[in-house]
Amino acid sequence: MPCGDWTITDVPDTSLGTVVGIMKIDQPLKIETKKQNDGKWTVVGFFPPCLSGEGSSVEAHFELVKQGLSIDKLISG
């Protein structure tokens, strides 16, 4: 399951529906299309936010939480 925002630029008019249709397969929260100055399109799929910044998994988030709560971390400040 993707997380965060995924962008496809330079989509021609004739392929806009195809890109949107394929993007829908991953069930994003929202899809935005924006026309570029050159007449092509930018398609952005908005998925649930990634839980730990760069990392995109629940496990990675859980790891950060655990680190934040560990005694060693508290002591080292």
Next chain:
Amino acid sequence: MSPVLLSLSGCASVHSAYQPQSAFSVDDDLKEFHRQFASASSIKNYYAAGAETRERRNEFIAGRLTLCDLEYIRFVSRVRLDRAGEATAMDAAALGIGLATTIVDGERAKTILGAVTTALTGARASYEKNFYDDKTTSALITQMNAERKTALLPILAGTRSSIDEYPLSRALIDLANYQFSGSIAGALDAVQRDASIKDAAASSQLEQYRVVSFNPDDLSTRIRKWLFPGVVTFDAAGVARNDRGVEVPINSGNLTVLRAKIKVLGLEGVPLATLLVSKNLASARGQIVSELTIP
């Protein structure tokens, strides 16, 4: 034996069906060490004795380490023995029922008992697969041993430091960490930590595909048509249509297979749309088409 040597050589004394009889009794040693170190490793007594000294601190650490190691050996031994014992109990039960089958009269009773015997035999096979053949237990114990060695390092370094640099309050934290390292929870923690590091590395690799430009190829078309059999076009709303304008549903079976392949390729988390149009993912598309034999 010095506590350090004991902790590193660790389980040589564990007695199980797969190892020689222990040369010493862990239980007896534990009682003896408890008597020996009860006072020295008591925090209350330590601070009541006046100002901290390096010698008293190291004696405290040695006592705690030794007790911790002996408890660990007993724990590992118990884990393994319990499992071996349980398997033996299954054997005994199966044997007893097997004997009963030969004694009782009546086909129905024999059939039922036979079925139970088969079930027990199967349970034992499953049990052995889970706890012996797949090495789950061994892997966890190996992980615990490794974590304990790592956790021992700051303690050893601390014993060489002055009392100001490494007071007992600091040693207690390291000792607690050392004790936790020798637990199933600690081992699972470490396994998860390693997995998280790998996961974070994999995730950062995928970041490069967050913004891509539209560069599909023939492989993209083949995958798309395989996902939507009969598709001719997608309308403005992104709905797949056939040559009669009828909506074409996605082939869920193909989608499942595709997702599994994407996972194997380490691209899980990349939207299909990105996978199908990114120039840098052309080789992945090639692999998908080839390995899933997409026409």
